[in-house]
Amino acid sequence: MTRFINLTGTLVTEPKVIKQVPTMLYVPILTVDGQTIHCLVVLHALDFLYRARANAKIAVYGHYNQRHQFVINKYFVQAQVS
Numbered sequence: 001m002t003r004f005i006n007l008t009g010t011l012v013t014e015p016k017v018i019k020q021v022p023t024m025l026y027v028p029i030l031t032v033d034g035q036t037i038h039c040l041v042v043l044h045a046l047d048f049l050y051r052a053r054a055n056a057k058i059a060v061y062g063h064y065n066q067r068h069q070f071v072i073n074k075y076f077v078q079a080q081v082s
Helices: 045-051
Strands: 003-011 014-017 024-031 036-041 057-066 070-077
Touching: 003 070, 024 045, 045 070
Parallel strands: 036 070
Antiparallel strands: 003 024, 003 057, 014 024, 024 036, 057 070
16 A cells, blocks of 8 residues: 655755656655655656756655655645745
8 A cells, every 4th residue: 555645845956857758857855854855756747847946945745666765746846936
């Protein structure tokens, strides 16, 4: 049974493309409690790549896969004010 988890934190760096087809991104997130979580984004990866910037505040919803990698299913990136 898949257990879904909510996380909030800050993006450590810009997202990195690790696979082109299907588009897969790697994103490290520094959580509120100071822990760094290494995440994968597959669903809506291009939209995530467009919205996410380094040091942006983020809230994610996802699960750990069989390889113990956190896979993001839903996300919210706080808009940057320019």
